[in-house]
Amino acid sequence: MLALERVARGIEPLTARLRPGHPIPEPEGERTVRVERVEHPAEGVAQLTLVPARPGETLPAWQPGQHVDVVLGGGVLRQYSLTGDPSDRSAYRIAVRRIPDGVGSGLVHGLREGDTIGLRGPRNAxxxxxxxxxxxxxxxxxxxxxxxxxxxxxxxxxxxxxxxxxxxxxxxxxxxxxxxxxxxxxxxxxxxxxxxxxxxxxxxxxxxxxxxxxxxxxxxxxxxxxxxxxxxxxFAPAPVVDGEPFEVQLGEDGPVVPIPADESALEVMRRVRPATAYSCRQGFCGTCRLTLLSGEADHRDRPTGGSPRGEEFAPCVSRAAGGERLVLDV
Structure with missing residues (x-):
């Protein structure tokens, strides 16, 4: 769901007018929250109010535009924007539209009051x-x-x-x-x-x-x-408009998969190995990243905190420099 097109650098957050100091840090780790309330503010939209699972706890501070990583059943990870009141640290609010055949949105719409889920973040994309x-x-x-x-x-x-x-x-x-x-x-x-x-x-x-x-x-x-x-x-990955063909080898002794100029490596890899993990498909969540064993990557991901790139490759957006072969640890 999330992709930043252009950033005007050096501009102070608007919330600094209301809350002096440095930008809010992005916390690491996962916390458990409870679904306090489920509402339907529009057709096909579920709004969840999420509170700490432990009474008396507060949630991390956040700013408008930030999102949370939501850990759903079976370890499915999805990103949803926070849409409540940033001054209220007793609860978060997210709203999710039901997408036909959508795994993440289907799981969210299946949640009931009292259920618990995991949260990571907030993060700023x-x-x-x-x-x-x-x-x-x-x-x-x-x-x-x-x-x-x-x-x-x-x-x-x-x-x-x-x-x-x-x-x-x-x-x-x-x-x-x-x-x-x-x-x-x-x-x-x-x-x-x-x-x-x-x-x-x-x-x-x-x-x-x-x-x-x-x-x-x-x-x-x-x-x-x-x-x-x-x-x-x-809410969807941008089309590949400036790509060059390259190859991905799945493991040192694994198959070599050709990646066309107009497709991401993730799209092709999922046809070969449907269980390949992914979430945002836009280069910031880190779910699909794999260790790069050899080859020079054209890194196009943009970690948003809590998901450092290291010597890894994000097949959802990154490509090979010069169209060469990349060997990934899968």
């Missing part, structure tokens, strides 16, 4: 930074990381405009919680979103945040003026 003003764009369940950002900007009295798109109002959670200048545009009422209209009137000093399907992100980015701080998070 979608940093919320200080700006003079904001344009927030959410597509469907992409509202989950955007909502805390909108609320934080509103509380800090920073000018912001929010555009929220989706298939229909019935499928769009949290529309009634968005303060300030908000345009809610369901496709069945307003037609498909118009990216040019979304960025119309964008002024210098505005930071643009987009979360949603890849076509929405790319369309808004293409119409955003050059030099504008642009941040995005997607």
């Amino acid at each position: 979608f940093p919320f930074t200080r700006a003079e003003r904001y344009l927030f764009v959410a597509g469907g369940i992409g509202i989950t990381p955007i909502l805390p950002m909108v609320l934080s900007a509103h509380r800090a009295a920073v000018p912001a405009r929010t555009v929220y798109t989706g298939r229909s109002r019935a499928t769009m959670p949290f529309a009634d919680l968005l303060p300030g200048e908000v345009s809610v545009r369901p496709d069945d009422e307003c037609g498909p979103p118009d990216p040019a209209a979304i960025v119309e009137g964008l002024t210098p000093g505005t930071a643009v945040y987009v979360c949603g399907p890849s076509p929405l992100i790319e369309a808004v980015r293409a119409r955003t003026p050059e030099g504008t701080p642009f941040f995005s998070e997607r």
Whole structure:
């Protein structure tokens, strides 16, 4: 679910206005939480309120845009944005849309109040930074990381405009919680979103945040003026558009698998070995990383804390430098 497109460096987190000091550290390890409440704020969306399994404990501090790694049944690991109140450390809130045949979302929708799951993080793959003003764009369940950002900007009295798109109002959670200048545009009422209209009137000093399907992100980015701080998070891996063919050898004595220019190594490896572990498919969670035994890798992953790369290779996004063969320890 998560991918950062462009980061404006050297910008202080907006939450520094409200909480002086250094950025919140990303904790390591796994903790057990209990599902305190299950709600359904929209069709096909389950919202979970998660509290520490041990009474009296508090959860790690977090900032808008951060996510947690959720450890589900059978060791399935998925990443979900935190969408509650960052000032409330007694509980976390996540919201997950049910995806047909989706393993992770199916497990989440099967949880009941009182069940326990594991959490890792929070981690930051979608940093919320200080700006003079904001344009927030959410597509469907992409509202989950955007909502805390909108609320934080509103509380800090920073000018912001929010555009929220989706298939229909019935499928769009949290529309009634968005303060300030908000345009809610369901496709069945307003037609498909118009990216040019979304960025119309964008002024210098505005930071643009987009979360949603890849076509929405790319369309808004293409119409955003050059030099504008642009941040995005997607729910599916980006297509491979600049790849070269290479080979992966699965173990020192294992089979050699050719990787086409337009596919990731993970996609091909899973056809050969369906049990190959993966989660985010975007290069930040570390689930699919394997030890690189030989060969020079073109590393394209971006660890977000708690998952150092070391001498490892992330087959979901990384490739071989110069199209050579990589030998992986599998």
